[in-house]
Amino acid sequence: MxxxxxxxxxxxxxxxxxxxxxxxxxxxxxxxxxxxxxxxxxxxxxxxxxxxxxxxxxxxxxxxxxxxxxxxxxxxxxxxxxxxxxxxxxxxxxxxxxxxxxxxxxxxxxxxxxxxxxxxxxxxxxxxxxxxxxxxxxxxxxxxxxxxxxxxxxxKPSVPKIEGMDTFKGQVLHSQTFKKPEDFKDKSVLVVGIGSTAGDSAVALMGHARKIYLAHRHGAYILPRLHNGRSIDHGLTYNLMTVQKLMQRFAPNVATNMFTKFAQKIQDTAFPSIHEHPEWRLSPAPSLRQTFPTVSDELIPGLESGDIVSVPGLKRVTGPNSVQLDAPKEGDEPMKLDDIDVILFCTGYxxxxxxxxxxxxxxxxxxxxxxxxxxxxxxxxxxxxxxxxxxxxxxxxxxxxxxxxxxxxxxxxxxxxxxxxxxxxxxxxxxxxxxxxxxxxxxxxxxxxxxxxxxxxxxxxxxxxxxxxxxxxxxxxxxxxTNVGANLGWGAQGWTFYLRNRRLYKLLTSGVYTPHLYRIFPSEKRKAWPGAREAIERMNQQLEDELKTKKV
The missing domain is CATH 3.50.50.60 (FAD/NAD(P)-binding domain)
Incomplete structure (x- = not known):
């Protein structure tokens, strides 16, 4: 050994x-x-x-x-x-x-x-x-x-098997090789997917493609990058994580519902038009317990303007430039598109x-x-x-x-x-x-x-x-x-740290949940990063100053 x-x-x-x-x-x-x-x-x-x-x-x-x-x-x-x-x-x-x-x-x-x-x-x-x-x-x-x-x-790209694909005469690619949106000038593009990559790809095609269809089988929560003038992830604190942890342990359904309502509120505040357009089929969305929201600032404006058209999921290819889509809802006839030049799979890996x-x-x-x-x-x-x-x-x-x-x-x-x-x-x-x-x-x-x-x-x-x-x-x-749980928990070590370092404790638990938190405490296994406290304090102060400036 x-x-x-x-x-x-x-x-x-x-x-x-x-x-x-x-x-x-x-x-x-x-x-x-x-x-x-x-x-x-x-x-x-x-x-x-x-x-x-x-x-x-x-x-x-x-x-x-x-x-x-x-x-x-x-x-x-x-x-x-x-x-x-x-x-x-x-x-x-x-x-x-x-x-x-x-x-x-x-x-x-x-x-x-x-x-x-x-x-x-x-x-x-x-x-x-x-x-x-x-x-x-x-x-x-x-x-x-x-x-x-x-x-x-x-x-390794994940591409679903689509019936009739061998009859399609247009271009078929995965988002892995989607590099230059300008190459699709005046093309009619069917973007398959509803995740962040699909949203980014559809938005990138705006101003280049003649038509952009966004094909998806389920809905999604669409979140902006900013909320109330700040990044949406700046509202996450260690205290909030602790509350969420306790709720997931003792009342998991309640925790999921609260998180979903929080995401729904951010979405509805940023994009109220979602509920005015059921034809986009963004609701209902899969549970946030098992999938991640789609983050995009421009997807909804693109749908509002008509530059991007939401359509049901791709069912089969029916000809050189034609596809059949799922029915918009139960009892409806399947949709057809006869003008597709490109199928872009944003279907993950x-x-x-x-x-x-x-x-x-x-x-x-x-x-x-x-x-x-x-x-x-x-x-x-x-x-x-x-x-x-x-x-x-x-x-x-x-x-x-x-x-x-x-x-x-x-x-x-x-x-x-x-x-x-x-x-x-x-x-x-x-x-x-x-x-x-x-x-x-x-x-x-x-x-x-x-x-x-x-x-x-x-x-x-x-x-x-x-x-x-x-x-x-x-x-x-x-x-x-990392010694985070011990120092910010409710045991003897946590209380000792709180009583001796109340200002720092408050900053670590109520400030932005920063990765530097995992380098601030020494332990018998590892040394702390000497710059952790300064980085945390500077970062929180900068964000506080930015908020004050925006309010003025």
Whole structure:
């Protein structure tokens, strides 16, 4: 067994937002970690590219404010807009890689050919090459003790099988390859989907496409990025999270209803015309317990102006440029469109998470529950058996995934904490006390998690990565050693912190729920970030000053 973390070689596959923070947190704990990235740059989808890999559009604007969408110990620059364009996020990720000196530990332009498990020696053999099509002579095999797949969720497109598609003579593409809206000048485009990507794509086509149809089978809550002059996520505080946690534990239906009414109020205030246009079929929307709202400032104005037309879901293709849609409501005749030049699928991704790189025998979703796949809400996506949606049940001491957990929180924060937890669990330093439970207990937990998500899939679409937010955060807080729950809870440590630091306590619990909260407290497992308190105070003061200015 390794005597210290520096003796443990860890491979991190992917150098996007999830891979960068994972690599950084492993290096911070002293691991001998190496990142691998098939592209020539870090930052993943946040760098706009014209190739056929997933990337943002130049017009993409973040759905999360910079105050809540940053990493735990690296704020955005002060001059970055609160709700910024994608180019700012790319700049932020490049700065993150430079600040923490990650680039020397990342192998760019490196394709992963295969990952093989060596059970006899408890190792992982990774076959890498300069390109995916490189010859065997150019392939190199590197051996690691541990492996983290951080390729993210937006890699392999999910495209539904549509009857008659082979008869369509127009262009068919997935949002992954939708890069230049101007290329669709004077085209009639059928956008399939109702999520944030579908909304952004339809809006981006305005002023270019001749007609824009938005085809969807269910409704959605449409939320603006701003509410009462501030980002809608600035109203979330640690106290509010605590109340929500208690309600979800003791009165889950009441908690869901309150959250839904809150979202409904924001939607109706921003877009009152929604209820004047039932033909848009945005209501009823799936429960916010299992799906995320669509965030768009311009989708509803586009529908109001007629630049975007809401139509029922795509049922089949009936000719070179014609499609049949679902009936608008029960008893109606199916709708038909005879002028479609382009079908743009904004239907998400398979959520492979890099698992297809593994040998089938170690693939965490190799035995996906047939009951899950039989439910319409699963949409045929695999359901992996992962403890806490992070650790492989077969090899929890050496195989983990970033991107397999999801709930309503910024991804940068979530996977910063998740990778901190992995670093603690896998560490062998004297200060490390995080451990995983026995295999039987982990199996039981996964069974319960899958039973929970299957219930949601019976009533509508659900993300396979969905997990119980507050239960997961409590586990990650303990495993990562962030000490947040202890210091802001109601135990002796919490009361002691409150009595000694009342002003700071109030700021942490009533101010904006910032990721820096997870770096402010030292613990026996990890050091605090010295700049956490200053960053939290400065950020809250800046937001307070901005509100005062707007009121004047």
């Amino acid at each position: 390794a005597g210290s973390n520096k003796d443990i070689k860890v491979a991190v596959i992917g150098a996007g937002a999830l891979g960068l923070v994972t690599l950084k947190n492993l290096l911070e704990e002293g691991f001998d970690a190496t990142g691998f990235e098939r592209k020539s740059y870090v930052g993943g989808l946040w760098k706009y590219t014209l190739d056929e890999t997933t990337s943002v559009l130049p017009s993409t604007v973040a759905n999360i404010s910079k105050q809540r969408g940053c990493y735990t110990d690296f704020p955005y620059p002060d001059d970055t807009p609160s709700l910024c364009a994608s180019s700012y996020i790319d700049d932020y990720l490049q700065s993150y890689a430079d600040h923490f000196q990650l680039r020397p530990r990342i192998r760019l332009n490196t394709a992963i050919r295969a990952i093989k498990r060596d059970d006899a020696n408890n190792k992982w053999h990774i076959e890498v090459a300069p390109t995916a099509s490189a010859s065997d002579a150019d392939t190199e095999t590197i051996t690691f003790d541990k492996l983290i797949l951080a390729t993210g969720t937006n890699d 398979v959520n492979d998470l890099g698992m297809s790189l593994l040998e089938p025998r170690v693939h965490p979703a190799r035995n996906t529950n047939p009951a899950w796949l039989a439910l319409p809400g699963s949409r045929g996506k695999p359901l992996a058996r992962l403890y806490r949606n992070v650790f492989s049940l077969d090899y929890p001491d050496s195989l983990a995934f970033m991107g397999a957990a999801a709930f309503a929180t910024p991804a940068f924060q979530l996977y910063d904490i998740a990778s901190m937890a992995v670093a603690q669990v896998w560490g062998v330093e004297a200060h490390n006390t995080s451990t995983l439970p026995p295999k039987a207990e982990m199996e039981r937990h996964v069974d319960e998690q899958h039973a929970w998500i299957l219930e949601y899939a019976r009533t509508g679409p659900v993300y396979p990565q969905l997990t119980k937010q507050f239960e997961w955060l409590a586990w990650a807080d303990e495993a990562a050693g």
